[in-house]
Amino acid sequence: MRQAGSTLDRAARLIALGACIWFAFAAAWGMFEIPGAGHINAGSCATSAFSESIARGLSLYPSNQWYLPGKPAPATYYCHHPLGVYWLSALCDWLFGHRDFVVHLPPVLLSIAIPPLVYGIGKEHWGAGVGSVAAGAYVVVPIAIGFANFNNHETMTIFGSLLFFWGHSRHQSTEKRRHLAASLLGALTACSADWAGYLMVSPLLAWAMLRAFVLPRGATPPVESRGYARWWALSIAIVGGTFVLWMGLFLAAGKLDDWLASARMRGGDATALRAALAARKNWIDFSFTPLAIDLGKIALPVCALRAIVLRRDEEFYSLSALFGASVQYVAFKRGADVHIFWPHDFAAYYALAMAQLTATLGVLVDRGLRLRRSTAAIPRVGGWAAMALGLAPSIAMAPDAVRALSLWRRTGGRYDDKGTLIRDDIDLVSTVRSVIVPTKAAGNAIDVHSAVGWGWEHVWTYVGPHNKAGDPGANAPASTDHPFWVGRASALSARDQVRIAQKAHVQAYGDIWVVDQRKVASPIEAWRVDEREPRPFEWLVFGGWEPVRTIGTTPDPLLGWEWRVHLGQPAEIPGHYETRTLDGIRLAHNAAVYEGSRTRADTLRGQIEARLDRSVETRFDQGVTLIGVRVTRGAQPRLEVWFTASGPTSVDAVFRVRSTVEARGWTSVVPADTTDREMAYPFRLPTSLWRDGFIYELDVVLNHRIGRERYWGTWSTRAAGTAPRPLDGHRETTLAVLP
Numbered sequence: 167m168r169q170a171g172s173t174l175d176r177a178a179r180l181i182a183l184g185a186c187i188w189f190a191f192a193a194a195w196g197m198f199e200i201p202g203a204g205h206i207n208a209g210s211c212a213t214s215a216f217s218e219s220i221a222r223g224l225s226l227y228p229s230n231q232w233y234l235p236g237k238p239a240p241a242t243y244y245c246h247h248p249l250g251v252y253w254l255s256a257l258c259d260w261l262f263g264h265r266d267f268v269v270h271l272p273p274v275l276l277s278i279a280i281p282p283l284v285y286g287i288g289k290e291h292w293g294a295g296v297g298s299v300a301a302g303a304y305v306v307v308p309i310a311i312g313f314a315n316f317n318n319h320e321t322m323t324i325f326g327s328l329l330f331f332w333g334h335s336r337h338q339s340t341e342k343r344r345h346l347a348a349s350l351l352g353a354l355t356a357c358s359a360d361w362a363g364y365l366m367v368s369p370l371l372a373w374a375m376l377r378a379f380v381l382p383r384g385a386t387p388p389v390e391s392r393g394y395a396r397w398w399a400l401s402i403a404i405v406g407g408t409f410v411l412w413m414g415l416f417l418a419a420g421k422l423d424d425w426l427a428s429a430r431m432r433g434g435d436a437t438a439l440r441a442a443l444a445a446r447k448n449w450i451d452f453s454f455t456p457l458a459i460d461l462g463k464i465a466l467p468v469c470a471l472r473a474i475v476l477r478r479d480e481e482f483y484s485l486s487a488l489f490g491a492s493v494q495y496v497a498f499k500r501g502a503d504v505h506i507f508w509p510h511d512f513a514a515y516y517a518l519a520m521a522q523l524t525a526t527l528g529v530l531v532d533r534g535l536r537l538r539r540s541t542a543a544i545p546r547v548g549g550w551a552a553m554a555l556g557l558a559p560s561i562a563m564a565p566d567a568v569r570a571l572s573l574w575r576r577t578g579g580r581y582d583d584k585g586t587l588i589r590d591d592i593d594l595v596s597t598v599r600s601v602i603v604p605t606k607a608a609g610n611a612i613d614v615h616s617a618v619g620w621g622w623e624h625v626w627t628y629v630g631p632h633n634k635a636g637d638p639g640a641n642a643p644a645s646t647d648h649p650f651w652v653g654r655a656s657a658l659s660a661r662d663q664v665r666i667a668q669k670a671h672v673q674a675y676g677d678i679w680v681v682d683q684r685k686v687a688s689p690i691e692a693w694r695v696d697e698r699e700p701r702p703f704e705w706l707v708f709g710g711w712e713p714v715r716t717i718g719t720t721p722d723p724l725l726g727w728e729w730r731v732h733l734g735q736p737a738e739i740p741g742h743y744e745t746r747t748l749d750g751i752r753l754a755h756n757a758a759v760y761e762g763s764r765t766r767a768d769t770l771r772g773q774i775e776a777r778l779d780r781s782v783e784t785r786f787d788q789g790v791t792l793i794g795v796r797v798t799r800g801a802q803p804r805l806e807v808w809f810t811a812s813g814p815t816s817v818d819a820v821f822r823v824r825s826t827v828e829a830r831g832w833t834s835v836v837p838a839d840t841t842d843r844e845m846a847y848p849f850r851l852p853t854s855l856w857r858d859g860f861i862y863e864l865d866v867v868l869n870h871r872i873g874r875e876r877y878w879g880t881w882s883t884r885a886a887g888t889a890p891r892p893l894d895g896h897r898e899t900t901l902a903v904l905p
Contacts, residue, residue, distance in 0.1 A: 174549050178294035181557065182285040182301045186278075189305040192571050193277035193314035196709025198267045200599070201623045202590035204578015205507055210269045210317035211626035213255050216244050218264065220256035227419060228252040233629050235609070245421035246428040248412050250358025251322050264629065270315040276325040277314040281305055283328040284514075288521040290335040291480040292528075295549045299524045299556030304517035306560045306567040309453035312574030313507050319360035320510035326356030327366040327490070328514060331483045334370075334397065338479065341393050346400075353401050357408040362511055364405060366490030371405065373482050374398045386477040432501035442499055448839045449506045452570070452581055452872075455563050457835045458516055465519035468526055484518035491515055506581055520556060528552030565833045569872050576711045576802075576869050587844045588869060591619070592712055593695070594652070595627050597678040600717050602650045603628065613638065613683070615653030637662075638670045638681035651681040659818050659884060660852035667733045674729055675717060677850050689735045692725035694718040699800050713801050724753045731760065732855045745770075748777060748796075752861050759859040767859070774861065778808055784899045786881065786890035788815045790853075793861070795901050797868075805845075805866040805877055805902055811856040817887030819853040822846060822880050823866045823901065829874040831905070838873045845877065848884070870904055877901045 201207040216228030219238050227245065229238035244252075254272045262268050281301045289297030304310055313320065333349030336342070356363030377386050378395055416422050443450070450459070466488070473481040491511035495502055502508040532548035573581065577588050602612065612628055613635035614620045620632050638651035651670075655663065655677050666672060671685045674692040697713035704714060723740035730737035739761060745754045755770035778794025785791050789812025796806040807821065823846035827838040846866045856862060866877070878898045881889035892899065 174553070175294040178289075178298035178553060181298040181553075182281070182294075185298070185301040185305045186281045186285070189281045189311070189314065190278045192305070192311045193274045195315075195571070195706070196575060196711070197270045197274055197315065198707045199709040199712070200592055200595055201266060201269050201626060202578055202592040202595060202712075203619075203621055203623055204580050204588075204590065205318075205505065206313065206316045206574065206579035207269070207590075208578065208622040210273075210315070212622040213251060213317040214259060214269045215622060215626050217252045217255035218259050220252060221259035226415065233625075233631070240419045240421075243419045243421055245416045245419055245425055247319055247360055248358050248363070248408065249415065250355065251317070251319055251360075253358070254322070255317060269626070270317060273313075273317050273321040274315050276321050280310075280321075280325055280328060283325070283332045284517045284521075286332045287328065287335060287480070287483065287518065290332070290339065291478070292521060292525040293549065295553035296521050296524050296528070296556070299553060299560075300517045300521035302557050302560040303458075303520040304513060306563040307454060307458060307513040307516060308567060308570035308574070309507065309510050310513040311567055311571050312453075312579055313510055316507065316579065318507070319362070320507060322359035323356055323363045323366065323490075324511060324514045326352050326354070326359055326363055327487060328352070330356060330367055330401075331370070331480075331486075331518075335480055337393070337397060338389060341390055346393070346397055349397060350400055350404060353404045354408065357405055360494075362490045362494040364409070364490075365493050366487055366511070366514075367401070367405065369486040369489045370479065370482050371398065371401055374401075374479065377477070377479070429498075432498040434497060434499045437499065439496060439499075442503065446502065448582060448841050450509070451837055452839065453506065453509065454512065454516070455566055455835045456837065457559055457563060461523070461559055462512070462516050462519055465523040469519055469522050472522055472526065481522065484515055484522060487511065487515040487518055507579060520559075524552050524556030527555050562835055565831075566836050566872060569831075569834075572711060573869065573871065575709060576867075582839055582841045582843055582871065585841045585843050587847065589847065589867075590712070591621070591623060593676055593715070594618070594654070594678055595623055596715055597675045597680065597695075597717070598624065598652065599627050601673070601675065601680055602652070606630070606650065609647070610650075611648040613648050613651040615651070615657065617657035618652065618654050637666055638672075639683045640670045640681075640685065640687040642683040644684055646684060649682060649684050651683055653679045655679055655850040656848045658852075660854045663852065663855070664733050667729075667735065673721075674725070690726065690729045690733060691721040692729050693720075694722040694725060705801075710801055724750075724757065728753060728756065728851075732851050732857065748774060749863065752863060756857075756860045760857075771861065774808065779902070782899060782901055784896075785893045787893060788890045789813055789858075790815065790881075790890045792879075792899060797902055797904070803868045803870060805868055807846075807864040807866065807879065807901060809862045809864070811853070811858065811860060811862065813858045814856050815853040815890060817854055817889075818848070818884045819889045820846075820848045820882050820884060821864055822882050823864075823877060824879070825871075825875050825877045827871055827873045827875050828903075831873045834872050836872050839871050846879075868904070874903065874905050876903045 201211050215232050216230060218232040219225045219229040224237045227243040229242040230244055231238055231242040258268045258271045281304055284304050285297040285301040288300035329352030330349050333345050333352055336345035337349055353367050356367050375398065378398055416425050469484045473485060491509065494511060495509050528548045531551045535547060578590055580588055609630065611631040611633050613633050616634050616636060633648060635651060667690050669687055670681045671688045672690040673680045674690060676695045696716045700708060700710060700714050724743040727737050727739055739757045743754065745751050751770050751773050755767055755774065758767035758770060775794060778796050780794045782795050783793055791810050793808050793810055795808065798804045798806065822844065825843045825845055830838045846864060849862060849864060851862060878900045880898050883889045
């Protein structure tokens with residue numbers, strides 16, 4: 167019996183260790199990345215940025231104007247949640263300064279501790295085997311993996327509540343002060359993280375009050391009454407004291423009304439809960455998998471029955487976590503409609519519930535074997551069987567967990583974003599960081615074209631104010647306090663591009679246009695932005711979902727020529743240029759067409775077509791032909807769609823690429839997503855500027871979902887007018903189908 171038990175415990179510890187290592191990697195992967203758009207990145211930037219005024223000792227409050235000198239005004243304070251998340255971020259800011267890794271550091275540290283806490287809770291009450299099941303369950307929940315580096319309130323809430331539970335279990339069994347302190351620290355952390363933290367610890371405290379002060383002796387398992395009462399009283403003091411603290415701070419800042427307004431904004435509406443859940447079904451299925459959802463439902467009556475029959479505090483942990491997560495998710499319906507991460511807290515319930523479900527299975531197997539009088543022949547078989555059965559769902563979910571991690575990172579935690587376009591904006595962030603930030607003076611604002619989104623990831627990088635602007639200026643005084651203007655070529659119409667290029671000196675970095683408004687107007691210049699695959703170390707610390715970009719040190723003459731020839735500016739083909747890349751061959755082809763060198767143009771076109779899938783070739787009216795596509799793998803898989811033209815289209819046209827998941831992945835427990843996604847932004851060079859015989863290419867970042875996904879395209883227009891129509895009579899063109 168002892169030998170079997172020790173073998174089981176060793177196996178359980180190894181499984182738990184593997185789960186902890188995997189989750190630590192998932193949390194820390196790419197922690198040093200350049201923060202881009204999306205919940206995980208921009209949201210984390212906002213938390214860290216708001217905290218910098220605290221780190222500098224200027225205020226107790228997070229401020230949305232943290233980059234301004236001096237103490238921030240109370241009107242800028244952000245007081246919608248308890249301030250613990252911001253104070254923790256401020257500590258990291260104070261220790262390490264304004265660094266990209268600081269954006270994710272607090273949640274990464276907390277997330278690394280969560281699987282050991284879950285394992286410790288399960289092991290303390292039900293044994294190492296059950297603890298390993300609990301840890302294994304938590305680390306394969308896709309939403310827990312995806313948001314393990316999200317510097318927001320959920321991870322800190324989960325960590326705090328689990329520390330509260332674990333410390334309490336250890337304190338009951340050891341009566342040691344350090345375990346009492348751990349539990350109290352957990353309560354303080356949870357109640358400093360978010361209002362859901364109060365909801366996750368309060369049910370246990372309510373039960374503990376009944377157990378200690380109301381129910382007769384013998385109604386529950388015995389506890390050391392003085393130590394138990396001390397734990398309860400101190401925990402209640404923390405819950406009440408922190409709430410009074412937050413209300414006092416909000417009142418002192420004049421933010422109580424703002425806090426109440428934020429609650430109303432995120433609160434419920436007239437939509438029935440069933441309808442709301444149906445609308446979020448794709449999000450829920452991907453975030454948890456139907457398998458975990460069904461197991462959570464099955465476990466609920468088991469957990470409730472165990473709590474009623476056994477009446478031990480550990481049996482109430484999962485129910486406490488479920489209560490907090492449910493109220494948070496149901497009471498703030500508008501928040502859940504917008505934020506896919508809203509149900510993150512349910513991951514804690516699932517892990518704890520799997521522990522109780524597994525413990526119950528172990529008891530049932532043991533009793534069944536006793537009836538057959540088999541336990542002597544097969545020692546501890548119940549423990550082995552329960553652990554195997556408990557781990558089976560995690561093994562089934564593991565492939566989805568691995569795929570989900572990459573997809574969460576690529577989309578910044580947005581997944582399908584209800585079908586809207588997803589852009590990580592790292593090309594804009596890195597351009598601002600490389601081109602503008604080194605030359606800007608402190609306090610200078612940046613002018614941002616009105617069609618360009620400017621989120622917290624940009625504010626974090628620029629560290630200064632911004633102005634929404636129309637066209638840039640030129641020849642501004644050297645003392646101007648807003649010298650730079652930025653925009654996106656793909657967000658501009660042909661008319662806008664021509665006008666801006668005539669009135670200012672534009673520097674093009676791929677899709678990004680930068681104007682130093684102190685310079686005089688002159689023809690556009692373009693810099694090559696080279697991309698390569700990350701090396702192993704870069705893949706680990708900067709993330710494996712973005713190429714490594716390097717901006718050239720001097721303007722690229724051939725790229726500049728292409729822009730100028732389309733924008734009606736003086737254009738001269740350079741004498742020497744590179745054709746190492748497929749896009750370089752495209753540029754050389756267009757130059758040959760411009761020069762009238764048909765033989766060279768045909769040769770270069772043949773080199774391009776040899777690398778494309780020509781089976782999708784489609785002819786459209788207005789002289790447009792889709793000549794082929796190419797799917798590229800690597801850090802950022804893309805679909806390249808290649809066109810040739812016989813001249814400009816009648817209006818600016820957009821080739822809309824959409825994707826449809828047609829079947830579930832064969833190793834997946836996640837059903838096919840029913841949302842069709844928009845995938846492509848407009849061309850950098852508007853189609854109404856296209857030239858006869860030139861080749862153009864549209865890049866589509868895939869962000870491939872789990873399952874067989876079909877990518878297809880149709881033409882539309884930006885404004886009134888007629889888009890190119892397919893001559894084959896089909897309404898859409900299938901571009902690629904990926905498993």
